[in-house]
Amino acid sequence: MKSGLIANFKIKLLCVFSASRRVASRCSRPHFSTMSLNPSIEYQWIDGVERLELYQSAGYHPVMINDMLHNRYRIVDKLGFGGYSTIWLARDETAKHYVAVKIGISSPALPRREPEILRALHDSRSNPQPPRAAPDADACTALPAIIDAFDVSGPNGTHACYTLTPAQGSLKEASFSRLFPIKVARALAAKLATAVAFIHSRGFVHGDIHLRNVLVELPSTFDELSVQEFRGKYGEPDTVPITRVDGQPLTLNVPAQAVVPLYLGKKAQEFTLADTHGLLLSDFGEAFSPATEQRLGRDCNIPLAKRAPEALFEPNEPLSYPSDIWSLGTAIWEILGMKFIFSESETQDEIVAQQIDVLGSHNFPERWRKQWERLGEEQKYAKGAIPQRPTSDRDTWPSLEIAFEEFVQEYRRKREAAGTFEEEETRAILELVRGMLRFRPEERLTIDEVLRSEWMVKWALPQLE
Known part of the structure; x- marks a missing residue:
């Protein structure tokens, strides 16, 4: 293929x-x-x-x-x-x-x-x-x-x-139209999170977290x-x-x-827990150290659908660790359900509209709302530089809870061998994802808080033991 x-x-x-x-x-x-x-x-x-x-x-x-x-x-x-x-x-x-x-x-x-x-x-x-x-303690083996x-x-x-x-290849390639077994999905998410934790502890932001950059050793x-x-x-x-x-x-x-x-x-459904220990987070060409260098939002090169919203709405402000957390949150979602949480083939205006649909307009920062809802003020903005609410008819995306049911659970039910998430685990997953995908970067979970979350502690991290 x-x-x-x-x-x-x-x-x-x-x-x-x-x-x-x-x-x-x-x-x-x-x-x-x-x-x-x-x-x-x-x-x-x-x-x-x-x-x-x-x-x-x-x-x-x-x-x-x-x-x-x-x-x-x-x-x-x-x-x-x-x-x-x-x-x-x-x-x-x-x-x-x-x-x-x-x-x-x-x-x-x-x-x-x-x-x-x-x-x-x-x-x-x-x-x-x-x-x-x-x-x-040997998290650097994931690099x-x-x-x-x-x-x-x-x-x-x-x-x-x-x-x-x-x-052997990337998780994106392995999961094309396929699902990881539920235990493997948990372990992959946990291993990727520990890799990001190691990078952050060394004072670096990866800057390009998505499944094409997550490989598995031969x-x-x-x-x-x-x-x-x-x-x-x-x-x-x-x-x-x-x-x-x-x-x-x-x-x-x-x-x-x-x-x-x-x-x-090999294909996602053929992965075992042993494979997850060979996870490698690759491609550090976009990595930077916030303490020693400045990476502005406009210089962010991660694919648009994985890009933290502050890079779009505050292009002249420096990025930091929270931008990785946003990308990690979308990557974990994709590991669990194959389907990406936002569209990967749309304009930035449509992707932001989807983010607001999924995460709730009440969570959208007031400091961005005026830019987002502007009309007839293009002279203040470089054309296309700042996202703007679409004016044409569009399909509204479901809320986070419904999206998990439709984008993750529904696919898993059709493939019984992959396994589905029970109610208590689903609640913990959604709590974690919502904490990682907060619009305001200062309100997002830190990587340590991600690893201490209920889902990581009860379900994901134990699969690595």
């Missing part, structure tokens, strides 16, 4: 569709605005791969299957891509195991944030205050660890690369596969020739073939 997660970008060209061996790529959000494109070269569109126009100076590094990087890492297949990098499965010919190689774009404007932040998070000397309510770091040079510039332990036996055995199990790389629209030969800036990302994981 493939995904249409190419970008918010459409070219009316001939489409080349890839084989069905693959599923959704691990592309969380394409930040294409960071780069200037060369409009003189266009490529035939290929479903399921990165934006090919970004193979240019300051862009992606062209990679082919069997390429050797750093005289050590042989490329075996592709795992995913984002606006800032491509991610590849490689065989470490020195250590004789598999690694994920993340190859960044070469843009000089792109700081090498992620490796630095991950090293700081794993450094026990950095703010060594464990999450007070976290039961897992990726940098194995090796190096640079590669190519026709598009010099690219920062680093290797990590490969993962079994330890994966490294025992030779490349030939790997091919026998997962198939040959799914490659599609790249061609230019104008029919001219390819330059060295772009690879001869595009590779559709491979999904190594």
